Amino acid sequence: MTATHRRTLVKEGASAERAVRELRNQILQGRLLPGEQIRQEEIAEQLRISRVPVREALSVLSSEGLLTHRPHQGYFVTKRSAEELAQIGLMLGLLENELARTVVWPSDEVIAELRSLNEAMERLVDQSEWVEMVDLNHEFHLRIFGLSPLRLVLDEVRRLWMLADAFIAIDYATREHRRRTVAQHERIVKALAARSRARFLKSVHDHRESTDVGARAGMGHRST
Structure with a gap:
């Protein structure tokens, strides 16, 4: 060559x-x-x-x-039907619940990494170019789910997120959702730092309820 x-x-x-x-x-x-x-x-x-x-x-x-x-x-x-989005939402809910239920408590270093990721997202809340938040959100959640020993489940969640990316991003077009996401992430990190399984599972559940792609099945894109 x-x-x-x-x-x-x-x-x-x-x-x-x-x-x-x-x-x-x-x-x-x-x-x-x-x-x-x-x-x-x-x-x-x-x-x-x-x-x-x-x-x-x-x-x-x-x-x-x-x-x-x-x-x-x-x-x-890619254009997904309401039925497809509902199925993706269903699978993500079931698999993410198992990952959350089986996470091993993180070290102080991991907690610091999670806070740093969320702070990077917070800096983008009021910006017109917010798309990087989608990738930062992935990294934040996958860092947490990676604390679970269920590696095959984690791989499947990664695959499903790629299928749903464009629809997960819909809500990020609003500053209100971006601010809410950062606040919910902070609650998740605090629960992890406190090593409270009940608080952690509730914070993950509440966050998921507000971002469930399956619940928005059939919705199209909104412009910024």
């Missing part, structure tokens, strides 16, 4: 990552709507990159469940 070829691969890899990030943000913010077709040439022109990294980005987002590929037609923003 020549040095020129290596530089081209590195450049295309960076461009693909940027395309993944930009398309994901557009989907989560509702600028690309469920069922909408993604046109490679338009994305390439918009980001001023070639179509090769765009195709790679589309493949990545398809594997995450945000896009659906239809043979001979192209890629479309």
Whole structure:
């Protein structure tokens, strides 16, 4: 492999990552709507990159469940039926309850990490560019659920969250929800620090009740 070829691969890899990030943000913010077709040439022109990294980005987002590929037609923003969302919500509720029930109490270092993640979310509450909160929310919850020994259950929760991402993000468009999420996270962390199983399970349950994707089955995107 020549040095020129290596530089081209590195450049295309960076461009693909940027395309993944930009398309994901557009989907989560509702600028690309469920069922909408993604046109490679338009994305390439918009980001001023070639179509090769765009195709790679589309493949990545398809594997995450945000896009659906239809043979001979192209890629479309995934559109889920009310029944599908209800099933995803049901499975997440059952599996997350088991993970919460079996967590091992965290160290002081982990508690500090969780507080740091929630503080990073708090800094975005009043910002117009809030999409990073979705990833921070994932990291916060998966850090907690990772305290459970149920590894296969955790893997399945990760997969289901990818399927529901665009719908979980709907509520983040409102500052009220962003503030409420940060406050509920703080209660969860305090319960963990106190090592109170009852308080912890109640705080997780209350948080889930206010963010249940299954309860919003059939809802579409709202713009910011």
